[in-house]
Amino acid sequence: MQGKKRLLWQLYPAFLFIGLISIIPVTWYATNTLEAFFLKQTSDDLAARAHMTEDRILPLLEPLDEKAIDALCKSMGKRANTRITVISPAGRVYGDSLSDPSTMDNHRERPEVVAAFSTGRGHSLRFSKTLQKKLMYLGIAVRRNNRPVAVVRTSIPVETINEVISGIQGKIALAALLIALISAGLSFIVSRRISRPMEVIRRAAESCSIGNFDAVFPATNIEEIEKVSTAMKEMAAGIRDRVETITRQHNELEAVLGSMLEGVIAIDLEGHILSINGAAARLFDTRRLKAPGMTIEELARNTRLSRFVEKALQKSDSIREDIPIRTGDGDRVLNARSTSLMDSRGGRIGTLLVMEDVTRIRELENMRRDFVANVSHEIKTPITAIKGFVETLTDSAMETGDARRFLGIIQKHTHRLEAIIDDLLSLSRIERESEDTEIIREKSNIGEVLESAVQLCRVKTGARGVQVKVDCPQNLTVAANAHLLEQALVNLLDNAIRYSPAGEEILLKARSDGEVLEISVSDNGCGIAPEHIPRLFERFYRVDKGRSRSNGGTGLGLAIVKHIVQVHRGEITVCSDPGKGSTFTIRLPGNRHGDGSRLPSCR
CATH class of the missing domain: 1.10.287 (Helix Hairpins)
Known part of the structure; x- marks a missing residue:
């Protein structure tokens, strides 16, 4: 993985590169411009010298005096430090400041000579065979009666021009280097000025990450960095408040859990312990800090507790069970209750066990x-x-x-x-049977159970002058203990018969949607006041003690019904309207062989 670079070394090379990219084309353009300017100036200078010679040469052309022309060329060329050559229209050299004209080649085809005879002026940069060096030539046509009669050509060595141009280029390069150095320095200063506050912000953020929320964030006149610094400062303050809140809540939770007499264990979905309180640690003779990460089997080698935890993790509903365990203080009985453990978004992350020592109570x-x-x-x-x-x-x-x-x-x-x-x-x-062993459940026809219960109460219904109507679909079945279920229905019917006026009808009704079987007993008797309903299933509790005794009730019938329903893992509810009657409804787990209907809920 490529190493990270500091912000300074991200900004500085970029600024330096931008500076150099700007300087290089400017330097190139300046050099070429100055070179072109110098060459033009040199060309114009050669032209001026040629024109000066033109006025001196014209009188010597008619009559032609070649010796005088050659002498004039040598004299003026020496003073001007310039090669001067006079060439006839035929290309013969009349005079030259550096060579003997008689030894020189015909110059009619020289580019500058051709251009001068054609346009009046011509120039070229080329190699001189006579002097064996590269020269810059400029030719001017000498006219008489608007007719070219000769060409005055001036020239200087290119190496002289190159020396001057090189000097200019050197100065430009030196200036460019100086500017580059100044640009590099300014780039470093600007980069450092931008990166330094970010470095201070970084150190302050690192200080906050280890809990020092009093770290100072820098103030700067760079708007973007100032906004970052302000945001980081506000974030640090927010984090400090949240950490303080979480710490306070954690301490409060620890105090509550530590003060509880019940053992509390939080378990994740994979069966590993998240945390336990002090009471649970004492129950299983372990240390609180050692338990997280362990499984329940490692904490307590108890098969029933392990099965209970597995069942609690599989179900989202709360379950409860008595679990015997063996501790250093002897055999104990724990009443374990489970509930789903949720995160802040409502997702299930495990289960919470609350275990109470109920040994003495049992x-x-x-x-x-x-x-x-x-x-x-x-x-x-x-x-x-x-x-x-x-x-x-x-x-x-x-x-x-x-x-x-x-x-x-x-x-x-x-x-x-x-x-x-x-x-x-x-x-x-x-x-006793429900605690020692599971009750025997067999597939039972509910219609037959209801009819049997009605038959057992036939004598009492005849004596009271009431009728029992049975409403049950055919072939409705449920896995239950038929004898116990029949006993519960007999008790409910006996209760309804006892409090129904003569001539009234009692409705015994059963329905199932496949999930839940519901059996209800409805009467039109005196009803029950709302304040009595919560205690209705307590032993020997009577709503009207005198009337109950006169009717022959023992005060235990509804308590027996409640226990029968509980051993079937069901529930019983009461809906009653004083003066109009009551409805007792038993709900038992179904077996998916129902008629798809449910009894109406209590209103």
Whole structure:
């Protein structure tokens, strides 16, 4: 790669080249002009000398006195330091200042002689055979009665002219060299004047690049460089503000992450750790600065955590899962939640894991479930005995009215306690099965499940005087646990039957678009006030406690429905208008065998 050049050495050669390019043609033109001028002046000088000789020669031509002509030529040529030659129209030499005319060739065909006889004046630069040197000749015709009778020719050696011209050219070259040197110096000064502020700007920019934003940018009277300097100064101030903002935000983020009890790990799309906070480093017994660049397998050799990270990277939706891990402090349970990690432009660059140590919470939940299950089993035994004895006494021959009424009250509450215990056992069983293993799902016909649920509630609908209408497309299927789904629908129908006035109709409806299966139970009962809906699925929560008890509800039915839907990885929602009725909608993941429709959303 060709090396970079400094701005000075970019500008200076260019300026110098422009100067030289300008000087060379000017010097050439001046030299040629002066040479032409000198030759013309020499020619005119030779012509003047020839005219001076012309007046002296004319009287000697008629009568012709060749000796006098030759003597005059020699005399005047010596004084003028010029060769003078007189030539007849026939070309014979009458006289010559340097040679004997009798020994000279005929000059009729000499160019200057031919031109002089023809036009009155002629000149030429040529080699003289007589003197064996190059001369400049100029001939003037001598006329008598407007008729040329001779030619006076003057000449000087060309080397004399060349010596003068060389002297002039030398002076011009010396002047050109001097101008070139001055131009080179001025070019260097101008180039330096332009490049020096740029050099200062460069050093200031380099200072800013290492964090010194107080560097001084130069002021100059060159408008373009002044604009660059001002722009760089404003850019440095802007960068300083942004760096300070980013540093402050980074420190705040570090403080927040460092203060969190939950472990936080940022992972890129290739599975490499971008950063972790202190809590995560303590969980996995590593150093914060060592973790970036590692994979999750290198950080924690835990198969379930690795699978969770793979699943989180494949999905953009948030997922949650309990993951058991083994640490130096013993076995722990982490509740891991994932969310997509986005850049400033909204593009996904990875996933963010938030892990909370829920070991103690899960232990308490297990204790609670064990307690509920054990207590339910313990209570069920005496309840069963009481129920049996009450039925025996009722069927016996007791005639006392009060005794029968008391036994009826005991039997009613025994049935209610039994229902509560059965619901608690069902809830405990569903929770245990969903945590220990995945529930068994099989391809089930939704229409059959809905009809079975309606059949199980037939006695209650007859007693309440309400009807259940089923609206379900044929051959609608879903992968689900049919028994659990049936139990959830029975609980929802039981709830709707209990709060529907006599003669009303309950609608049990199912639809699927291939992505989601939706099953809704709609009634025209008393409805539910909005403030009760958020707590509706809590255990033992009742909207109207007195009415719920009188209707025989246990307060656990909707909690069981919620857990059944959750183990199917679905959701349940409620739409209710007080005084007009309620609609409970179960949404389960579909299997792409739907009818292409969806139930209307709650409004």
